Amino acid sequence: MLNSYIPVLVLAVLAAVLAVGMVVLSFLLGPKRPDQRKLSPYECGVTPVGSAREKFPVKFFLVAMLFIIFDVETIFLYPWAVTFKDAPKAVQAFNLIEMGVFIAILFVGYFYMLGTRALEWEESERAQPRRVQLSDVARKLEPASREEAVLPR
Amino acid sequence: METLLQNPWFVIPLRIVIVVGFVLTAVPVLVWVERRVLALMQIRKGPNRVGPAGLLQPIADGIKLFFKEDVLPEKVDRFIYFLAPAGFLIPVLCAPAVIPWGPDDRLTPIADVNIGILFLLAMTSLTVYGIILAGWSSNNKYSLLGGLRASAQTISYELAMGLSILSVVLLTGSLSMREMVLNQQGELGLLNWHVFRFFPLGLIATGIFLVAMLAETNRAPFDLPEAESELIAGYHTEYSSMKFAMFFMGEYASMVTISAVMVTLFFGGWLSPLPFAPFTWIPGPIWFLIKLGVFIYLFIWVRATLPRLRYDMLMKLGWLRLLPTALVNLFLVAVILWWRS
Amino acid sequence: MFAQILFVLMAIVIVVTSIGVVAARNPVRSALNLVANFFALAVLYLFLYAQFVAAVQIIVYAGAIMVLFLFTIMLLNLGSPAELADRGEIKRPITWGLALLFVIVLAGGVFARLGEAQPAQDDLGTVQMVGKFLFADWVYPFELTSILLLIAIVGAIVMAKRRL
Numbered sequence: 001m002l003n004s005y006i007p008v009l010v011l012a013v014l015a016a017v018l019a020v021g022m023v024v025l026s027f028l029l030g031p032k033r034p035d036q037r038k039l040s041p042y043e044c045g046v047t048p049v050g051s052a053r054e055k056f057p058v059k060f061f062l063v064a065m066l067f068i069i070f071d072v073e074t075i076f077l078y079p080w081a082v083t084f085k086d087a088p089k090a091v092q093a094f095n096l097i098e099m100g101v102f103i104a105i106l107f108v109g110y111f112y113m114l115g116t117r118a119l120e121w122e123e124s125e126r127a128q129p130r131r132v133q134l135s136d137v138a139r140k141l142e143p144a145s146r147e148e149a150v151l152p153r
Numbered sequence: 154m155e156t157l158l159q160n161p162w163f164v165i166p167l168r169i170v171i172v173v174g175f176v177l178t179a180v181p182v183l184v185w186v187e188r189r190v191l192a193l194m195q196i197r198k199g200p201n202r203v204g205p206a207g208l209l210q211p212i213a214d215g216i217k218l219f220f221k222e223d224v225l226p227e228k229v230d231r232f233i234y235f236l237a238p239a240g241f242l243i244p245v246l247c248a249p250a251v252i253p254w255g256p257d258d259r260l261t262p263i264a265d266v267n268i269g270i271l272f273l274l275a276m277t278s279l280t281v282y283g284i285i286l287a288g289w290s291s292n293n294k295y296s297l298l299g300g301l302r303a304s305a306q307t308i309s310y311e312l313a314m315g316l317s318i319l320s321v322v323l324l325t326g327s328l329s330m331r332e333m334v335l336n337q338q339g340e341l342g343l344l345n346w347h348v349f350r351f352f353p354l355g356l357i358a359t360g361i362f363l364v365a366m367l368a369e370t371n372r373a374p375f376d377l378p379e380a381e382s383e384l385i386a387g388y389h390t391e392y393s394s395m396k397f398a399m400f401f402m403g404e405y406a407s408m409v410t411i412s413a414v415m416v417t418l419f420f421g422g423w424l425s426p427l428p429f430a431p432f433t434w435i436p437g438p439i440w441f442l443i444k445l446g447v448f449i450y451l452f453i454w455v456r457a458t459l460p461r462l463r464y465d466m467l468m469k470l471g472w473l474r475l476l477p478t479a480l481v482n483l484f485l486v487a488v489i490l491w492w493r494s
Numbered sequence: 495m496f497a498q499i500l501f502v503l504m505a506i507v508i509v510v511t512s513i514g515v516v517a518a519r520n521p522v523r524s525a526l527n528l529v530a531n532f533f534a535l536a537v538l539y540l541f542l543y544a545q546f547v548a549a550v551q552i553i554v555y556a557g558a559i560m561v562l563f564l565f566t567i568m569l570l571n572l573g574s575p576a577e578l579a580d581r582g583e584i585k586r587p588i589t590w591g592l593a594l595l596f597v598i599v600l601a602g603g604v605f606a607r608l609g610e611a612q613p614a615q616d617d618l619g620t621v622q623m624v625g626k627f628l629f630a631d632w633v634y635p636f637e638l639t640s641i642l643l644l645i646a647i648v649g650a651i652v653m654a655k656r657r658l
Contacts, residue, residue, distance in 0.1 A: 005540055007165045007264040008250055008272070009500075014169060015246035019239035019399065026395030027235075030223040039227040041293040042390055058654050060305050061569050063468070064562040065650040067308040069643050070476070071558045074315040075550055076639070077483070078271065078328070079625030081319050084487060085326030092491045095629055098637070099487075103480065105640040109647030114473070116651050120465070233522065267620045271549040278557030282529065285564050289522060301568065308561060328621055 066113065073106055158259045168263045172249050180405045181211035187453050194457040221394040226292065229391065233290035238392065238399035241283025245403045248276035249410045253331045255423050255438035262330065269328035270318060273414065274311075277369065280407065281307050284388050287400070291391035299387025302377055302464065307369055309471040314365035316479035320358040320486045321347050321418045334422030343426040348419045351489050357482045359419045361475055366411045368471065370404060373456035377464055412448035413441075420444050501541060507534040521567045525560060532556045544619035 080099055084092060157163050185200070185208060192199025200207035225231070250263040251272050258265065266272055281304045288300015322328060324347060325336040339345035348359045368375040377384075384390075389400045416422060421444075423437030462470070507530065514527035532555045539548035617623055628636055 002540060002543065004264055004266045006161075007168065008247070008266065010165060011169050011173070011250050011263055012243070012247050014173070015243045016239070018246070019242040022242075022395050022399055023235055023239055026219055026221075027223045029219050030221050030394050033222060034224070039224065041226060041228075041291075042295075042385065058569065060301055061562070061565050062650060062654045063305045063309060064558075064565045065654075066472075066647065067312065068554070068558045068562055069647050069650075070312050071308075071315075071554055072643060073640075074312060074319070075554060076628075076636070077316075077319050078322065079546065079621050079628055081322040081483075081487075082326060082328060082621050083625035083629065084323055085490060089491065089494050091630075092494060096487055096491055098629060098633060100484070101637060102640040103484070105637075105644050106647075109644040110477075112648055113651055116655060230520070230522070233526070236526075267545050268549040271546075271553065271621070275549055275552040275557065278553055281557070281561055282564075285561070286522075286526075289564075289568060297568070301565075304561060304565075308558070 069106075069109070073103070076102070164259060165263075168260060171260060172252075172254065172263055173246060175254075176246070176249055176406050176409050177402075179409045180402050181215065183405050183408065183449060184211040184214075184401075186449075187456075190450070190453045191457050194454075215398065218395050218398045223394045223396065224391075226391050228292040230290040230292075233286050234391075235396075237283050237287035237290060238396045238403075239283075240286060241280055241403045242399050242406075244276040244279040244283075245407045245410070248273050248407070249413065251330055252410070252413050252417055253334060253422060254413070254441055255436070258331060265329060265331060267328070269330055270322070270333075270414075271328055273330075273410075274315060274318070277407070277411075278308075278311060280403070283400075283403070287392065288388035291388070293391050295385045296388050296390045299384045299390070302384075303371055303388055306371070306375065306377065306467060306471075309468060310365045310368035310375075310475070313361050313471060313475035313479050314369060316476070316483055317358040317362040317365065318418060320354070320483050323483065323486050323490060324350060330417050330422075334417055334424065337421045338424055340428065342424075342428045343421065346419060346421040346424075351486060354482055354486050354489070355419070357478065358486075359415075361479050361482070362415060362419065364470075364475060366415060367452070367455065368467070370407050370411055370452075372404075372408070372452055374459040374461050375467060376456075376461060377467060408449060408452055409445070412445050412452070415448050416441060416444040497541070500537070504534040504537045507531075508538075522564065525563050525567060528563070529556050529560050532560070539619075542619065543616060546619055546621045546624045548619075 077099070080095065084095060087095065188210070189199045189207065200210035203209040203213045225234070251266060251269055252262055254261040264272075284303045284307070285300050288296045288298075288303070291297070321333055325333045327333070327336075333347075337346045343349070346355075348355050367373075371377075389397055392400065423441040425432040425435060425437075425440050511527040511531040511534065515524050515531065518524040518527060532551055536548040536551040536556075539545075539551060
């Protein structure tokens with residue numbers, strides 16, 4: 001029975017060879033003419049401001065956390081759904097109640113989540129990354145952009 | 154021929170060539186169709202120079218991309234920067250392994266495994282890595298933000314998608330996608346399809362899957378990760394040449410795969426919509442391709458029609474509307490199944 | 495024969511990536527090693543005929559929990575390796591001692607029961623079998639799981655609330 005997984009293995013190896021081959025080939029085929037401006041992070045032509053490794057809103061973490069919990073719940077539903085159809089009627093009723101209780105308990109958590117406004121993205125002032133004052137950015141940019149006005153050779 | 158089809162050394166490579174070959178040839182065709190159709194909808198011409206009606210344009214683009222400079226920006230995490238596009242493409246290419254494309258079980262699916270559609274879900278859940286890693290390794294604010302947004306979006310809609318798939322699993326009593334198609338066979342033709350089961354419950358499940366599939370593939374109106382007005386190109390901002398093209402290929406290939414899933418789960422797979430004479434003469438795979446084409450066209454049509462959602466609206470739609478609706482819908486399907494048994 | 499080669503290959507992958515998780519300087523690379531580890535583990539589950547568990551291993555562990563790990567690494571901005579440099583010099587011998595002890599206990603456990611293992615049934619790990627037993631014989635543990643998940647939801651929100 002496990003033989004049915006062999007094609008998957010073959011496919012995965014083939015896909016890996018194809019994907020890695022494409023990366024390597026394009027690395028080998030293309031010309032290499034790097035210069036300092038080309039290699040700097042792209043920020044619409046402006047000199048990059050600050051570091052790219054900023055801290056991020058805790059919301060994303062919360063979404064990932066909630067995702068795990070509901071993902072586990074969905075995974076539990078799969079064996080339940082598979083066995084449901086062919087079960088006798090009494091067993092089906094039992095399974096329905098069983099799953100109803102399971103989901104009801106989880107939904108307590110779901111409503112708690114709604115109550116604490118955990119998913120309201122726009123109202124979380126403190127969770128947002130440090131707000132940048134436009135005037136600060138302008139001051140920072142000023143000297144750099146003047147230098148830039150003279151085109152490099 | 155018959156003995157050849159019994160030989161695993163022949164039939165496994167054949168299946169892989171059929172499915173992967175189809176998906177990979179569909180990508181350039183899809184790129185051309187999308188650009189032409191979008192152009193027509195916006196009263197432009199679109200690509201029309203290379204080959205008849207611009208048909209060779211994607212191939213020309215592909216060759217060009219291979220010979221473009223492979224820029225390695227400063228301060229990137231080299232290994233992960235190179236790994237990300239491969240990590241995105243590999244699960245996308247593996248995902249269609251369990252989809253049956255026609256009635257002949259010797260040719261498709263590539264692997265008829267017991268976990269069936271769970272395998273497909275596992276593969277689609279892995280595409281997140283390519284996106285996060287691309288965003289993180291690029292050393293660019295826009296990439297990082299795009300990557301984070303994209304991954305948070307994909308995982309949010311994966312739940313709604315999983316729950317709408319579950320209602321089909323309930324109706325079929327199996328995870329095998331072949332069984333799911335066979336469960337839709339009957340005297341009534343298209344009225345037997347899962348979309349029209351337990352009206353309107355099947356329709357609701359289909360609708361949830363439709364929204365989730367647009368969001369999963371990061372397509373308009375859910376293409377926030379690459380909202381060009383705010384994030385440039387999102388997680389692939391710093392990518393060039395073929396590595397950029399691989400993200401592109403991955404996106405289009407997963408469009409094909411997920412449309413195929415939609416057709417298989419809710420629209421009868423390879424079955425003909427009307428179960429009598431002239432319609433049943435057309436072979437199953439052709440029906441499958443016709444239905445597939447309809448959904449791929451829908452992807453393009455939606456892109457040309459709907460404006461992009463705001464990020465908080467997108468997350469709210471996923472968590473506060475689709476998730477509870479899908480759960481309640483699933484439960485109602487189970488109750489009706491119990492009532493009728 | 496083929497199965498044995500694959501098993502050994504996966505075992506090597508597991509050992510190498512496990513070392514990689516601990517040894518990698520960059521936390522993102524540690525996390526990636528762990529993902530590779532989960533994959534190899536999923537293949538080993540297939541060898542045990544535990545197909546459903548293999549799928550769950552990839553969907554939940556690789557697809558959800560590791561995403562959370564990566565988010566956390568980015569959230570706390572641990573991207574630069576210098577920040578995680580080992581500071582406590584006393585911790586090191588203790589860690590090695592505990593690791594050694596763990597290996598001894600584990601190896602002792604394995605060798606003591608060597609040869610007692612029974613081959614699994616073919617259909618033991620299918621989704622159908624899991625469903626059949628989980629929702630009949632194991633109802634209470636199953637329902638308790640939902641309470642565990644509820645605690646996890648509340649805990650996550652309370653922890654994050656300080657920052658909201």
